[in-house]
Amino acid sequence: MRRDIEPFFAPRAVAVVGASRTPGKIGHEILRNIKLSGFRGNIFPVNPNYGSVLDLPCYRTLADVPSDVDLALIAVPAKLVEGVVGDCVRKRVKSAIIITSGFSEVGRRDLEDRLVSMAKGKMRIIGPNTFGVYCARSSMNATFGPTKVLEGKTAFITQSGALGLALMDWTTEEKYGVSAIVSIGNKADVDDADLVEYFADDPSTSSILIYMEGLKDGRRFFEAARRAVRRKPMVVIKAGRSARGAQAASSHTGSIAGQDAIFAAAFQQAGAMRAEGMTQAFDWIQALNENPVPKGENVVVVTNGGGLGVLSTDRCEMLGLKLMDLSDDLTKQVQDVTPSFGSAKNPIDLTANADDLLYGEVLRLIMRRREVDAVIALFCQTANIDPGLVARAIVDARDKEGLDKPITAAFVGGRMSQMAYEKMLERRFAAYPTAERAVDGMNALMTRHRQLKSFGKGGR
Amino acid sequence: MTATDQRKARTSKVFRSAVDSGRAALLEREADSVAKSYGLRVPPSGLARTEGELASLAKKLGFPLALKVASRDVIHKSDIGGVVAGVTSLKDARSAYREILHNVKAAKPRAVLSGVLVQKMAPKGNEFVVGGTRDPQFGPAVMFGLGGVYVELFRDVSFRLAPLIEEEALEMVKQTKASRLMEGFRGSKPLDARAAAKAIVAVGDIMADHPDVDSIDVNPLFVYPHGALAVDVRVLMRESASQRAGVVRARAPGLAPRQRAPRRPIVKSGGTENGVT
Numbered sequence: 001m002r003r004d005i006e007p008f009f010a011p012r013a014v015a016v017v018g019a020s021r022t023p024g025k026i027g028h029e030i031l032r033n034i035k036l037s038g039f040r041g042n043i044f045p046v047n048p049n050y051g052s053v054l055d056l057p058c059y060r061t062l063a064d065v066p067s068d069v070d071l072a073l074i075a076v077p078a079k080l081v082e083g084v085v086g087d088c089v090r091k092r093v094k095s096a097i098i099i100t101s102g103f104s105e106v107g108r109r110d111l112e113d114r115l116v117s118m119a120k121g122k123m124r125i126i127g128p129n130t131f132g133v134y135c136a137r138s139s140m141n142a143t144f145g146p147t148k149v150l151e152g153k154t155a156f157i158t159q160s161g162a163l164g165l166a167l168m169d170w171t172t173e174e175k176y177g178v179s180a181i182v183s184i185g186n187k188a189d190v191d192d193a194d195l196v197e198y199f200a201d202d203p204s205t206s207s208i209l210i211y212m213e214g215l216k217d218g219r220r221f222f223e224a225a226r227r228a229v230r231r232k233p234m235v236v237i238k239a240g241r242s243a244r245g246a247q248a249a250s251s252h253t254g255s256i257a258g259q260d261a262i263f264a265a266a267f268q269q270a271g272a273m274r275a276e277g278m279t280q281a282f283d284w285i286q287a288l289n290e291n292p293v294p295k296g297e298n299v300v301v302v303t304n305g306g307g308l309g310v311l312s313t314d315r316c317e318m319l320g321l322k323l324m325d326l327s328d329d330l331t332k333q334v335q336d337v338t339p340s341f342g343s344a345k346n347p348i349d350l351t352a353n354a355d356d357l358l359y360g361e362v363l364r365l366i367m368r369r370r371e372v373d374a375v376i377a378l379f380c381q382t383a384n385i386d387p388g389l390v391a392r393a394i395v396d397a398r399d400k401e402g403l404d405k406p407i408t409a410a411f412v413g414g415r416m417s418q419m420a421y422e423k424m425l426e427r428r429f430a431a432y433p434t435a436e437r438a439v440d441g442m443n444a445l446m447t448r449h450r451q452l453k454s455f456g457k458g459g460r
Numbered sequence: 461m462t463a464t465d466q467r468k469a470r471t472s473k474v475f476r477s478a479v480d481s482g483r484a485a486l487l488e489r490e491a492d493s494v495a496k497s498y499g500l501r502v503p504p505s506g507l508a509r510t511e512g513e514l515a516s517l518a519k520k521l522g523f524p525l526a527l528k529v530a531s532r533d534v535i536h537k538s539d540i541g542g543v544v545a546g547v548t549s550l551k552d553a554r555s556a557y558r559e560i561l562h563n564v565k566a567a568k569p570r571a572v573l574s575g576v577l578v579q580k581m582a583p584k585g586n587e588f589v590v591g592g593t594r595d596p597q598f599g600p601a602v603m604f605g606l607g608g609v610y611v612e613l614f615r616d617v618s619f620r621l622a623p624l625i626e627e628e629a630l631e632m633v634k635q636t637k638a639s640r641l642m643e644g645f646r647g648s649k650p651l652d653a654r655a656a657a658k659a660i661v662a663v664g665d666i667m668a669d670h671p672d673v674d675s676i677d678v679n680p681l682f683v684y685p686h687g688a689l690a691v692d693v694r695v696l697m698r699e700s701a702s703q704r705a706g707v708v709r710a711r712a713p714g715l716a717p718r719q720r721a722p723r724r725p726i727v728k729s730g731g732t733e734n735g736v737t
Contacts, residue, residue: 215597217597218595218597218598218599219597219598219599219621222598222621259595259597261617261619262593262595262597262598262601262619262621263597263598264619265601265618265619265620265621266598266621268620269620269621269624269628454627
């Protein structure tokens with residue numbers, strides 16, 4: 001357990017240095033979010049100009065705060081940050097998040113280094129240039145982002161501030177919950193490796209998602225990621241594929257090894273799944289969070305339309321997912337309940353007349369079978385069947401028979417289909433608007449299955 | 461000391477002598493000796509400093525042979541006529557020997573020669589390439605891919621950080637399209653993918669053990685149905701390593717006599733191959 005990192009996420013007392021009464025100011029928004037998010041510890045605004053802020057007594061300096069402080073949020077002008085960090089160290093504050101910008105991102109690495117050396121061995125620092133930290137377990141939203149965040153199981157670490165804030169809103173909107181959000185900023189002190197180590201141990205986090213632009217110490221991240229992946233899945237979005245390190249032209253290896261190729265190798269070797277972009281990353285995370293890991297490679301697809309069946313088959317083939325051959329026995333069972341069903345092939349095509357009852361019955365049949373390891377359920381909106389009912393039948397079938405097997409679903413169609421899969425998300429079901437994405441989600445689970453299998457065989 | 465420690469200590473001497481004499485690359489025989497210490501198979505060879513030595517080497521190694529100039533001052537040997545391959549008789553060997561010395565003398569009159577490297581030519585295998593590189597972020601890394609003249613066209617390569625284990629190296633092989641050659645492509649025999657993986661592991665171990673190495677190129681690595689052979693091994697040293705050595709030299713010029721040795725194209729000297737037998 002990283003005890004030095006813990007105070008960022010489970011502080012008993014938080015100080016907001018630079019707290020403000022003016023709505024819209026960062027020092028106001030952060031304090032407001034901490035207060036409104038239901039944080040149970042003590043909150044101490046610090047600002048010499050006010051007696052109180054947001055109905056909390058406000059202190060002139062950190063030294064005046066009448067209790068120990070575990071976490072200080074620093075939102076003062078850049079030129080005052082060094083003084084505040086000094087105050088923190090004297091007050092024995094355990095951790096500080098420096099929101100203020102104007103450091104290495106504008107070429108002032110020297111200022112940043114000074115802060116880190118002042119705090120060395122005494123206090124850990126996140127930032128500078130961050131939007132803060134959210135932690136579901138502590139009901140603490142110490143960010144100046146959206147107030148309401150949906151609680152979930154993924155720890156999200158982001159190097160980008162603006163994109164991170166946007167995603168924070170988006171995760172809630174799209175019903176992807178998070179266990180924590182960390183805006184990691186300039187990584188002057190705490191970096192990805194520290195956080196990965198912390199979240200690997202964090203019982204409220206079951207997957208780790210990182211948006212990364214660069215690393216200070218790639219090797220340390222690699223080692224930390226490799227250890228973490230043995231315990232929980234990790235998905236990485238790495239921006240900046242194009243930069244290529246200057247290499248000796250006389251060496252073949254050097255001229256072929258772009259920086260990105262090495263990043264890709266490091267992720268792969270560590271077992272971190274690299275997503276091409278945001279949609280894919282969240283699709284994977286959702287499938288991983290809402291499902292058990294498959295015990296084998298046998299996938300069955302159930303659909304009500306030939307087109308979706310073909311599309312999903314193509315996608316499975318491309319990604320290396322194995323559509324199993326159905327046993328005679330299972331084929332017969334399915335035929336018995338589906339009068340119009342004629343072929344023993346996988347995908348199982350229930351045809352356009354399939355209603356919620358048929359979906360439920362067939363899925364229960366399939367999910368009871370030991371030889372089936374994973375299921376993908378697809379539905380095309382038709383004129384006479386209510387997608388909402390089918391969605392409910394699929395989730396019920398999983399809850400009744402399939403809790404030991406992973407299942408993803410796609411609802412393709414208009415408004416009603418969208419409502420249907422959103423309802424599924426609320427019931428913690430990995431549902432998507434297209435067949436390809438449902439297959440992608442399943443692919444993340446299958447990748448995880450292979451990883452765990454290789455760990456079992458002593459792989460590293 | 462474990463066996464791997466011993467290996468590291470033994471090969472460190474080779475690198476140190478290269479760095480101390482301000483060279484940016486290992487000599488071919490040095491590179492081969494390091495490669496061998498790490499379990500890479502290299503073609504049998506020897507250094508001929510006289511025609512008499514050439515004759516006894518030819519007898520020992522058998523034909524066909526490749527003759528290559530051995531000089532710290534000649535990196536791109538074939539560009540100046542410093543390589544003759546496909547030598548199948550002693551008579552041819554003698555004339556190739558003279559031709560090489562003549563060519564080198566004409567193109568690089570001031571080059572210090574160690575002699576002529578006499579190498580047994582390997583039976584043609586499927587060409588792959590194994591490389592070692594050093595990334596500023598991640599440190600030592602290895603590359604594997606299809607070899608030959610099209611390496612840079614197809615870029616059918618995969619990378620891993622080093623050091624790595626054999627299973628990881630096998631995965632690297634499988635990740636390339638060239639792995640289909642390993643499985644036996646269009647009726648040809650399957651190739652020894654595990655031997656290729658062992659070569660990758662070896663290159664990774666050299667990179668990880670020796671921070672002064674900038675890059676390694678094994679190109680080609682011949683892979684056969686049984687075994688693999690590192691036909692050409694090139695090892696480049698990091699600039700910082702020779703710069704460090706340069707600082708030492710500046711303070712104590714007497715420590716690096718080789719640097720100041722008269723540059724004569726004398727075949728008999730052999731002075732730059734110290735520490736390698």
